[in-house]
Amino acid sequence: MASTLTVLEVIAEPTRRRILDAVRSGERSVGELVDEVGMHQPGVSRHLKVLRDAGLVEVRRDAQRRLYRLRPEPLMEIDEWLEPYRREWANRLDSLERHLERTADPIDPIAKNHRTKDSRMTKDSRITKDSR
Numbered sequence: 001m002a003s004t005l006t007v008l009e010v011i012a013e014p015t016r017r018r019i020l021d022a023v024r025s026g027e028r029s030v031g032e033l034v035d036e037v038g039m040h041q042p043g044v045s046r047h048l049k050v051l052r053d054a055g056l057v058e059v060r061r062d063a064q065r066r067l068y069r070l071r072p073e074p075l076m077e078i079d080e081w082l083e084p085y086r087r088e089w090a091n092r093l094d095s096l097e098r099h100l101e102r103t104a105d106p107i108d109p110i111a112k113n114h115r116t117k118d119s120r121m122t123k124d125s126r127i128t129k130d131s132r
Helices: 002-011 014-024 030-037 041-053 073-103 109-131
Strands: 057-062 065-070
Touching: 002 014, 002 073, 014 030, 014 041, 014 057, 014 065, 030 041, 030 065, 041 057, 041 065
Parallel strands: none
Antiparallel strands: 057 065
16 A cells, blocks of 8 residues: 555656656657656656656666656556545445436426527517617
8 A cells, every 4th residue: 555655646746647648658758758748858857757766657778768658557556446436436426316317307308499499589589679
């Protein structure tokens, strides 16, 4: 659980989430991340170090460049931890849906269409009267 807390603290920062979004689809160089995130290189590098220390990204050298890519395993741990909460919310929403189905008056589509047409006609007739 300690690693989960660290990952949660790391991804709480919006710039780090933007970096993760950028590397989600594939490897990115620091220069590409600077362009995508809109931050100077030293700032991006600091965030990348935090992400790397948390195990969220890995780096490989390609000549002079460093290429970063996502390591999804720490995020999968958070996903597993969140699952019971998602299930609880889904159950509550299902309960609410059943309650609304039991207690709501059915909507008459014909009456609804009439009201819409009537209100349009009233509005149209006001425009006609006002423009005279």
